[in-house]
Amino acid sequence: MGKDGFIGSLEELVLLALARVHARGDDEAAYGMTVRRELEERAGRDVSIGAVYSTLDRMEAKGLVRSRLADPDPARGGRPRRYFSLTEEGVAAVGQARSMRDRLWDGLEGALDYPG
Amino acid sequence: MGKDGFIGSLEELVLLALARVHARGDDEAAYGMTVRRELEERAGRDVSIGAVYSTLDRMEAKGLVRSRLADPDPARGGRPRRYFSLTEEGVAAVGQARSMRDRLWDGLEGALDYPG
DNA sequence: GCTTGCATTTCTGCATTGTAGGAATGCAGC
DNA sequence: GCTGCATTCCTACAATGCAGAAATGCAAGC
Numbered sequence: 001m002g003k004d005g006f007i008g009s010l011e012e013l014v015l016l017a018l019a020r021v022h023a024r025g026d027d028e029a030a031y032g033m034t035v036r037r038e039l040e041e042r043a044g045r046d047v048s049i050g051a052v053y054s055t056l057d058r059m060e061a062k063g064l065v066r067s068r069l070a071d072p073d074p075a076r077g078g079r080p081r082r083y084f085s086l087t088e089e090g091v092a093a094v095g096q097a098r099s100m101r102d103r104l105w106d107g108l109e110g111a112l113d114y115p116g
Numbered sequence: 117m118g119k120d121g122f123i124g125s126l127e128e129l130v131l132l133a134l135a136r137v138h139a140r141g142d143d144e145a146a147y148g149m150t151v152r153r154e155l156e157e158r159a160g161r162d163v164s165i166g167a168v169y170s171t172l173d174r175m176e177a178k179g180l181v182r183s184r185l186a187d188p189d190p191a192r193g194g195r196p197r198r199y200f201s202l203t204e205e206g207v208a209a210v211g212q213a214r215s216m217r218d219r220l221w222d223g224l225e226g227a228l229d230y231p232g
Numbered sequence: 233g234c235t236t237g238c239a240t241t242t243c244t245g246c247a248t249t250g251t252a253g254g255a256a257t258g259c260a261g262c
Numbered sequence: 263g264c265t266g267c268a269t270t271c272c273t274a275c276a277a278t279g280c281a282g283a284a285a286t287g288c289a290a291g292c
Binding site for chain 4: 122124125131147148149165166169170173195197198
């Protein structure tokens with residue numbers, strides 16, 4: 001993100017997937033595995049879990065997402081989950097990416113035979 | 117482009133900018149400098165000309181664009197221009213990128229406070 | 233109390249893409 | 263031949279994309 005705040009293509013998808021699982025209401029549900037599943041089910045984009053995490057980590061370092069560890073005494077087994085959410089900057093970044101592309105697409109729908 | 121045909125964020129923008137200058141009617145007008153200008157004027161994305169060319173070159177190697185050199189006896193000075201255009205794969209790639217994102221955005225407009 | 237199993241995160245390493253800057257090219261005009 | 267201009271090409275490095283395997287932490291069965 002060359003200091004102008006431009007994000008990569010996978011970063012954008014991960015941000016959107018994260019926003020979606022949040023939008024479903026349960027804040028607690030947004031962690032690595034669910035983000036990955038959302039990407040796969042909704043966008044048909046099948047990335048490895050390792051790819052999801054490194055993207056998430058890098059975005060946290062840039063301030064686009066934040067994370068916190070789950071409750072200390074989990075009744076379920078496994079490592080403590082790490083819950084993620086978008087920061088304001090994260091929201092701004094997806095908005096910027098979108099409007100940049102929208103401006104380029106504007107008036108082009110017919111010219112490229114994009115199936116609506 | 118990990119063989120699944122997914123393109124990077126700049127690749128997508130360059131493809132769209134290229135399509136736009138084509139859509140303006142004059143096929144001859146689509147070369148490095150005009151693509152760069154379109155990106156800057158239309159999307160506000162200011163990349164160096166070197167960045168545009170390496171992106172274009174890499175996409176040509178992947179079959180997303182093709183290029184041909186301009187007329188052999190140019191009355192204007194300067195290196196011969198290299199005219200670019202999208203291939204079918206290029207068109208397909210922007211379409212895929214778009215529909216993937218559209219599916220993730222669907223129903224999210226209100227949830228993220230994206231300004232229309 | 234050891235072992236197996238499961239859900240999850242973390243680590244490591246490499247491939248691909250993004251990016252700038254400056255060198256090279258080719259012509260015109262002086 | 264030198265200067266100027268428009269353009270492409272080359273080089274090198276930084277950032278992002280990506281997968282696979284290792285580690286972590288708990289529970290259950292034995």
